[in-house]
Amino acid sequence: MAPATHPQTDEDWQARIYDAIDAFSPGAPIDDLNLLAGRAKQIDQMLDAVLQRGQHAILYGERGVGKSSLANTFSTKLIGPTRTRSCIHINCDPSDNFTRLCRKIFRRLTSNGENLGDKYINDIYPDDLVYELSEFPLNTFPIIILDEFDKLTEGETPTFIANTIKHLSDRSIRTTIIIVGVADSVDGLIKEHGSISRCLRQIRMERMSPAELREIVDDRLPSLAMSIHQDAMAHLVALSRGLPHYAHLFGQQAAKKALEHRRLVIDIKHIEQALPVCMEQTDQSVRAQYHWATTSPRSGNIYKQVLLAAALSQVDEFGYFHPVALQNPLGSLLNRDVKVSLFGQHLKKLCQEDRGSVLEQTGSERKYIYRFVEPMMQPFILMYGLKNGLITREQVSELAASHYEPRLSSEF
Ligand SMILES: Nc1ncnc2c1ncn2[C@@H]1O[C@H](COP(=O)(O)OP(=O)(O)O)[C@@H](O)[C@H]1O
Ligand SMILES: [Mg+2]
The missing domain is CATH 1.10.8.60 (Helicase, Ruva Protein; domain 3)
Known part of the structure; x- marks a missing residue:
């Protein structure tokens, strides 16, 4: 930890710059509970699921909201004089099937001195996993975290995972499985495997509040x-x-x-x-997408302003905004009254490939709601707008929906 003193020499100042770069971690999940800001509610919910036999959890939310950081750190709280935990955190890959996923888990486990990864050379099935996960000492809370669940593409794998959870739960085995992924993938899992919803605590990661x-x-x-x-x-x-x-x-x-x-x-x-x-430092893909979305041969087009208004709007728990929410900010940016009819077509076009597919829509005709495909796009749009004089700092502070307390889309 850097000493809290006033730097004196040029070397001191340079060293402090390095400390500052090191103190923040824009590129990596948090791995120390002491460095995790906020999230008290989600930590509680996660601990609850781990401590209750037969309960498992799904942690879901938009990309970049802090799911991996929470999954990495929350279980530190469990450690006590009479309790310990065994936490295995793996990332799912598109190339994973159930067997490969289990191998990743087994590689990190030993039983009677033998690495479990060596024990299974053929296909692995839910019953094998359930069996191995029931073998922990009584004072240990075993936790298996399957992060990036949305990356799984292999058709049967989610079904096998759902079956594993069902078996673990039915037999009251202490091991807790925690699935981490973007909301849509989780939604799909629950819809397809309704029978596990009772034993799966659904924990939503919202965007962070201003205080956090x-x-x-x-x-x-x-x-x-x-x-x-x-x-x-x-x-x-x-x-x-x-x-x-x-x-x-x-x-x-x-x-x-x-x-x-x-x-x-x-x-x-x-x-x-x-x-x-x-x-x-923003992803090249985000910058390129912005460029496609806003380039137009027609001068005076309002794509940049529409995107700015969208980037300032309140979103629901899945990241969607309602077109009506853009009226006020867009009106202020264009300095006139605007109605959805002015920019409704723009929103539709921004969903198309030739506009970078920067937005996506859901809902039905006349009731479409939209969201940014890439949440990281929103701050980029604001930075671009500020740099190019399309919006002022005062407008940002006045127009930006100040918090992301999730609301149902129908409330707009
Ligand atoms: N509670 C938190 N406190 C401080 N920094 C956080 C917190 N949650 C996430 N971060 C930071 O935010 C970024 C994204 O977090 P990450 O856990 O990777 O999100 P996700 O897994 O949802 O995509 C990382 O740079 C991480 O360091
Ligand atoms: Mg993550």
Whole structure:
């Protein structure tokens, strides 16, 4: 941990810049519970599922909201004088079938000195897995985390996993299986295997609240002997759109800018100076998609403004927004009253391949709702808009839906 002192020499300042880069982790899930901001409710729900026999869990939410980080860290809380845990966290791959998935688990387990990976050379079935998972000592809570569940493409694998969960539950075996994935894949699993829904606790990861995003930054600055002005923090939170990746990225790059100016307090101009670097660090695919979505031979087209309005809107638990939600922000950006009829076609076109398929739609004719295919797109759109003078910082703070407390789409 960096000493909380005032840097003196150029070397001190440079060292502090390295510490700042290290303190934030925009590119990797959190692996230490002490560094996990917020999420108290989800931690409780996860522990509950682990402690109750026969209960398993599904942790679901949009990409990048912090599912892997939670799955990595929550079980630390279980460790006590009389309790221990054995946590195996594996990522699913498109190439995995049930046997390969089990092998990944078995490779991380030993029984009577023998690595279980060596025990099964042929196909592995749910009963083999159930058998091996019932063999743990009584004071141990075994947890198997199947992360990136949505990556599985092999048809029968989810069915085998569902069967395993059913057997474990019916026989009251202590092992808890936790499935982690984007909401749609989880929805599919439950729909197809209704019988397991009773023993599967469904735990939703929402985007982060402003307080949780602030905590990410506030937790890390003291070790750098740094602090942040309120308006800079508010801007950082508004731009992050509930996504912790961006809170880390903005926090990291703004801290770096402040330190380059030999300052220990981050202010709004450090955030502004950091934005071009943050744009460069955004996935190339997101930048390319934005380019396709907004390039048009017709001057005066409003694609960029429509996307800005969409990026500012409130979304539901699956990330969808209702077209009506765009009226107010778009009106403000275009400086006139607008109705859905002005931009309804734009939303439809933004779902098409020649516009980068930046949005997708669901629902029925006249009641379509939309979402960004890539949640990471939203902060990028705002950064682009700010850099190119399409929106002002004041408009961002005024128009951005300030929190992502999920609401049913029908409430719009
Ligand atoms: N509770 C949290 N506190 C601090 N940082 C977080 C938290 N949750 C996620 N992050 C950060 O956000 C980014 C995305 O998190 P990750 O767990 O990989 O999301 P997901 O698995 O849902 O795609 C990572 O950079 C991670 O460090
Ligand atoms: Mg993940």
